[in-house]
Amino acid sequence: MDILQVKNLTKKFAIKNEKDFVAVNNISLSLKEGEILGLLGPNGAGKTTTIQMLLGVLTPTKGEIFYFGKNLKDHREEILEQVNFSSTYTNLPWRLTVRENMVYLSYLYNVKNREKRLKKIADTFHLNNLLDMQIRELSAGQLTRVNLAKAFLNFPRVLLLDEPTASLDPDVAEYIRKFLINEQRQFKTSIVFTSHNMAEVEQVCDRVIFISKGKIVADDTPENLAKTIEICHVELIVKDGLKRTIEYCQKHGYQYKLSGRNIVVDVKEKEIAEFLRGLMDKGVFYDGISIEKPSLEDYFLQNL
Amino acid sequence: MKINRIYAIVLKIMYFFTHSYDRLADAFYWPIMDLLLWGLTSTYFKNSAVGGSKIIMIVVSGILLWIIVWRGQYEITVNLLDDLWDRNLINIFASPLKFSEWISAFIVVGLIKAALSLVFATGVAYLLYKTNLYVLGFNLIPFIFLLILTGWWAGFFIAGVILRFGSKVQTFAWGMIYLISPFSAIYYPIATLPGWAQKISLIVPTSYVFEGAREVINKGILDYKKLLISLVLNIFYLILALIFLRKSFDKVLDKGLVKVF
Numbered sequence: 001m002d003i004l005q006v007k008n009l010t011k012k013f014a015i016k017n018e019k020d021f022v023a024v025n026n027i028s029l030s031l032k033e034g035e036i037l038g039l040l041g042p043n044g045a046g047k048t049t050t051i052q053m054l055l056g057v058l059t060p061t062k063g064e065i066f067y068f069g070k071n072l073k074d075h076r077e078e079i080l081e082q083v084n085f086s087s088t089y090t091n092l093p094w095r096l097t098v099r100e101n102m103v104y105l106s107y108l109y110n111v112k113n114r115e116k117r118l119k120k121i122a123d124t125f126h127l128n129n130l131l132d133m134q135i136r137e138l139s140a141g142q143l144t145r146v147n148l149a150k151a152f153l154n155f156p157r158v159l160l161l162d163e164p165t166a167s168l169d170p171d172v173a174e175y176i177r178k179f180l181i182n183e184q185r186q187f188k189t190s191i192v193f194t195s196h197n198m199a200e201v202e203q204v205c206d207r208v209i210f211i212s213k214g215k216i217v218a219d220d221t222p223e224n225l226a227k228t229i230e231i232c233h234v235e236l237i238v239k240d241g242l243k244r245t246i247e248y249c250q251k252h253g254y255q256y257k258l259s260g261r262n263i264v265v266d267v268k269e270k271e272i273a274e275f276l277r278g279l280m281d282k283g284v285f286y287d288g289i290s291i292e293k294p295s296l297e298d299y300f301l302q303n304l
Numbered sequence: 305m306k307i308n309r310i311y312a313i314v315l316k317i318m319y320f321f322t323h324s325y326d327r328l329a330d331a332f333y334w335p336i337m338d339l340l341l342w343g344l345t346s347t348y349f350k351n352s353a354v355g356g357s358k359i360i361m362i363v364v365s366g367i368l369l370w371i372i373v374w375r376g377q378y379e380i381t382v383n384l385l386d387d388l389w390d391r392n393l394i395n396i397f398a399s400p401l402k403f404s405e406w407i408s409a410f411i412v413v414g415l416i417k418a419a420l421s422l423v424f425a426t427g428v429a430y431l432l433y434k435t436n437l438y439v440l441g442f443n444l445i446p447f448i449f450l451l452i453l454t455g456w457w458a459g460f461f462i463a464g465v466i467l468r469f470g471s472k473v474q475t476f477a478w479g480m481i482y483l484i485s486p487f488s489a490i491y492y493p494i495a496t497l498p499g500w501a502q503k504i505s506l507i508v509p510t511s512y513v514f515e516g517a518r519e520v521i522n523k524g525i526l527d528y529k530k531l532l533i534s535l536v537l538n539i540f541y542l543i544l545a546l547i548f549l550r551k552s553f554d555k556v557l558d559k560g561l562v563k564v565f
Contacts, residue, residue: 059554
């Protein structure tokens with residue numbers, strides 16, 4: 001069942017004495033119950049504009065948004081009680097404490113069993129020692145955790161997360177990613193997720209939509225998108241014959257990156273055997289080899 | 305409208321109030337300063353026989369009643385500014401909160417704080433000058449009601465201006481209400497104003513209230529006609545201000561709430 005449906009969404013911004021700027025151009029997408037959808041694209045592609053329209057804080061020029069089969073325009077309050085978000089472009093009131101923010105937001109979203117929920121959220125996001133601190137006293141990482149806690153406060157059925165792990169330490173980011181996956185499995189929470197960390201998107205998202213210049217240019221699973229890229233990264237730790245390796249790459253038009261005795265060569269998957277045989281013929285010896293298959297990042301770099 | 309959502313916004317503002325020395329100063333410090341400055345000035349006038357025996361009562365009641373207008377307007381505009389400065393508008397409007405609930409919360413907070421400031425300032429006025437606003441008796445009820453209406457429409461209008469132009473016009477939040485104060489005849493009768501100013505005061509609803517309050521103090525008579533004119537003007541301006549605010553909000557939604565700061 002589609003829990004979110006977007007039909008022909010367009011947003012144009014008027015610019016004085018110039019043609020309208022089309023930030024989002026006639027996009028249609030859907031999100032299934034319990035699905036994590038990655039929304040990716042370069043800066044200025046239209047991701048944030050799309051998320052703002054999905055949250056109802058930006059009026060679309062054209063198009064419609066349906067949550068749970070109901071139009072956002074006509075059922076705003078009912079829908080937004082079941083939706084939440086976390087974003088890097090908003091702040092919580094900075095003079096209020098974390099606890100005060102959570103309390104007032106729990107009333108705003110009409111959270112049932114308020115005390116119990118606040119305790120659970122504080123435990124989950126390790127906020128117990130931050131509850132009586134004002135927002136302005138928090139570090140960037142702590143603030144990100146508080147924003148995420150806010151996003152989960154009302155048991156949302158749909159969650160819009162704009163770079164949710166930005167500014168987090170790697171271990172905390174990993175904890176959050178696992179938490180998101182767990183929430184998705186346990187409560188069938190549907191999540192729209194933006195990030196510049198492609199490895200994270202591959203780990204978390206069931207499906208990815210690439211947006212470029214306001215248009216959807218790809219919509220598939222991370223694996224299928226990566227498969228469209230033929231190039232693998234072959235990394236060699238060269239023991240003897242580094243110069244000959246470089247000459248070989250140059251002669252056959254292979255792109256490479258050099259770091260000390262390590263060389264990473266971009267080779268089509270089906271040509272890897274031939275490439276390695278060629279090096280052997282040149283008398284190149286290596287201590288180590290690793291072959292990295294194409295990733296979402298490769299897709300991103302090649303297509304956008 | 306849902307009470308829990310209005311309560312949420314009221315709670316947020318009251319939390320902020322307790323953490324903010326400048327808001328506490330606004331609620332208590334400035335009313336005292338006004339009372340000291342103008343109360344002592346009117347004491348001088350009374351003693352030098354320039355003013356009448358009721359001059360202190362007239363000036364002090366003017367200060368106290370003006371607090372109602374000022375706080376009603378101030379709470380709407382400054383609380384909007386707080387959300388702008390905090391970049392919190394998206395958090396609020398990506399929630400189920402309705403525009404009308406947001407406005408209602410500001411009205412509730414305005415009423416609470418106006419009552420707080422008024423009671424406090426009335427007590428101070430009694431201690432300093434032995435003047436008692438409550439001698440106006442039940443006449444205070446329509447006066448306060450009409451002044452609150454003025455505070456609201458002024459607040460909604462200024463909030464609309466701030467939404468359209470952002471915090472670069474934030475000074476209006478504190479100062480714009482004073483545009484009507486010279487024509488409100490807070491401390492002096494309308495008849496003492498120059499002709500052009502008297503014409504302007506005809507369309508300022510507060511002028512009828514302060515003029516009416518002075519008549520009650522001086523003659524013990526309440527002119528209902530003045531109250532009615534003030535009510536009609538207030539309702540007219542309130543409708544215009546709400547339409548303007550709603551249109552400003554729609555305009556902001558068209559640009560994106562993220563761009564308002």
